Amino acid sequence: MKLRLEKLVLFLSMLVLVPCSYTIANAQDAVAVDPRHHKIEFENDHVRVLRITFEPGSSSQMHSHPCVVAIGLNESRLIFHLPDGGTRPANLKHGQVVVAKPTTHNPENQTAVASEVILVELKDGGC
Numbered sequence: 001m002k003l004r005l006e007k008l009v010l011f012l013s014m015l016v017l018v019p020c021s022y023t024i025a026n027a028q029d030a031v032a033v034d035p036r037h038h039k040i041e042f043e044n045d046h047v048r049v050l051r052i053t054f055e056p057g058s059s060s061q062m063h064s065h066p067c068v069v070a071i072g073l074n075e076s077r078l079i080f081h082l083p084d085g086g087t088r089p090a091n092l093k094h095g096q097v098v099v100a101k102p103t104t105h106n107p108e109n110q111t112a113v114a115s116e117v118i119l120v121e122l123k124d125g126g127c
Contacts, residue, residue: 003074014034017091026035026082028061028062028063028064029064030050030052030060030063030065031050032063033060033061033063034060034061034063036053037052037053037054037058037060038050038060039052041088041118043055045123046122046123046124047120047121047122047123048120048123049118049120050118050119050121051116051117051118051119052111052115052117052118052119053101053115053116053117054078054084054091054107054108054115055109055114056109056111056113057108057109058077058108058109059081059107059108059109060106060107060108062081062083062104062105063104063105063106064102064103064104064105065100065102065119065121066102066121066122067088067099067100067102067125067126067127068099068100068119068121069099069100069119069122070092070094070097070099070100070118070120071095071096071097071117071119071120072092072093072094072096072097072116073094073116073117073118073120074094074113074115074116075092075093075094076090076091076092076093076109076111076115076116077089077090077091077109077111078091078107078108078109078110078115079108079110080102080103080105080106080108081107081108082105083104083105090107092115092117099127100127101127102127105123
């Protein structure tokens, strides 16, 4: 009886932990998975400021951001490829400021010029 209970506990633990580890593995840090396009300009306990540059037609790797403030340094027209296979447009004008909730995506530049954005990641979780 005790062995059956231990097997049941192990099975239930795997049901909980496997999806969690999948989510953690797929929600990777932008700088870690794509340092070519994501450069840290500043970081402290509360924020991390990234300079993001995508050459014409280039794309990133699937990665995640917490709540962010994005500032367009030029006209950007991106497609965000989402983990579920869907896509959504992400257009940003020069000087435009956008606040966004946490996201996981793979951006792809849709313009003939480099896309440049300053991204302020809010570590404290507030959006």
